Amino acid sequence: MSHQDLAEEAEAMRRRCGCLRASDMLKEALAGFPTPPPPPPSPxxxxxxxxxxxxxxxxxxxxxxxxxxxxxxxxxxEPFKEPKDIDDIEEPPYTFWSLLVELFRMLQVSVVVTALLAYYVLYFYVQLLYVTFRSVVYFHNVDGPMKVTIGVITATSLLVAFNLFLKIERLLCFH
Known part of the structure; x- marks a missing residue:
């Protein structure tokens, strides 16, 4: 049997069992859509x-x-006319209700921002705990040489982070 005959036999078997190639399924799906309208004439x-x-x-x-x-x-x-002076610009009159609406909107924004901040602080705190506990469990289950390697990497990382923290503090405090 040639390679072509094997390919045709595999195709026939696929079609008998209901298995279609992705390209065949895509062709069938596209055939179900209506044809696109012609492009509009360019002005x-x-x-x-x-x-x-x-x-x-x-x-x-x-x-x-x-x-x-x-x-x-x-x-x-209404053609646009440019104001000649800063005094010509009319500011809308503020009433008690418009000020109250603005204060309410500011309150809404501050509540939403506070809620998002609290959510993300708690989310990152929980993620930190999760990663820490997974690391502890992983560290507990590894063999001796791996524990030494993890300990050296952790100590080095803490030392680098502490030095970076000191440098950032110096930059922020302008010493």
Whole structure:
């Protein structure tokens, strides 16, 4: 039997038992989807030019045909005028209720931030305990030379961490 015959026999056996290749299953799944719509026609340069009075409507993007559609730029009805002086800028008047709403929002944000901070502090603390206990159990179950190796690495790591802590303290305290 040739290699081609073996491949065809394996394919026939797969199909008999209901096993399909992933590529065949993907082809069947894609065949179930409708065909994609054709791409929209690209607008000509004349359609994209913005006039001062009316914005053109590109029919592909408009909900209603002939409705003025703003593509970009300021609103033609209310053109933007730059304030001449800082005193010309009007600040919205604050009422008691708007201040109360702002205070309530600030309270909400502070409560959420505090809750997240507490959650993550507790989460990292529990993770530290878990890793420490797993390390202790692992250290307890290993043989003598491995215990020596783990002890030397742990002592070296603690010494490096302590020196790093001292350097950070010096940087923060500006000594």
């Amino acid at each position: 000509s340069v004349d359609e994209l030019v913005v006039s001062d009075t009316k914005y053109p409507c590109i029919s592909v993007y408009c909900a209603q045909e002939g409705k003025p559609h703003r593509i970009w730029g300021p609103d033609p009805i």
